[in-house]
Amino acid sequence: MNRLELIRAIPKAELHVHIEGTFEPELMFAIAQRNQIDIPYKSVEEVKKAYNFHNLQSFLDIYYAGAAVLIHEQDFYDLAWAYFEKCAEDKVVHTEMFFDPQTHTDRGVAFATVINGLQRACDDALTKLGISSQLIMCFLRHLSEEVAFTTLEQALPYKDQIIGVGLDSSEVGHPPSKFERVFAKAREAGFLVVAHAGEEGPAEYVWEALDLLKVNRIDHGVRSEEDPKLMARLIAEKMPLTVCPLSNLKLCVVDDMAQHNIQRLLKQGVHVTVNSDDPSYFGGYMNDNFISIAEALDLSNDEIKTLAKNSFEASFISNEQKQKWNNQIDALA
Ligand code: ADE
Ligand code: ZN
16 A cells, blocks of 8 residues: 555554534634624635734634634534544544533524534434444633633533533643642542643743643643653653644644654654544644655654554554554555
């Protein structure tokens, strides 16, 4: 199998995707129209022209504005279902999706509306497409810890439908330490925990996510490379990093894909995985991310297999499931 065929055929898990970041302009227009909400664009082309980001905040401003058209349970269903159809095309067989409840509850949308729509899509993905999934609820780090506690309370009745909590939004100036107590409470309640760290923020934020939030995975983490002691720790603990290459390029975390550090991290023994982050905004879904790094960094077929195996190993599925996907990857030529 050549490299492109392998990328398309190999089973993968996606561990870092914001469901609100999969909102394609065509669907955004359709939902805005049926909800009779004005959006500041006249056409899909105009929307795409606005996707001209130079850093995380310039993206987040547009991403939150887009999410504001989501009102009804069916809107959340349609959003997630469209993403699952992309998963089916890209051979993503398992996904652990982030959602940002505060983006919706702050506009008066009930927590139940969000979770019921997403859950129904997850159920259909399993029965109709054979894709398994989990939901991870993120706290917005630009908001206070106090409101994160409120969101955690709102999530407790849905504990069985939410595998973990995460931390996203504007990183610099909002270190993990700001959320130490709410993460402790989430862990006590039985949630697994992850956090964005070392995307735009310094390696110090990755240390805090490990030591104070006690995360099971680091989201992004690419700036860990600046700190050799941190690198040694990540390698020794087999701590997964959910790396998002096209996101890093689009948000100017790297200037050029040929300079992306994912292959260097992999060669040094860091447990890196490939993910799409906000694929509608960053120019591609899972396979586009794989193809982009494979071409820019000349990845070998063995490196592609390791990245795919890492995605299952770092996921929250059972050991039996991990073994099953591992065997399937080994069986590929
Ligand atoms: N929310 C959605 N995408 C994000 C990213 N890449 N970093 C932080 N918060 C986000
Ligand atoms: Zn992210």
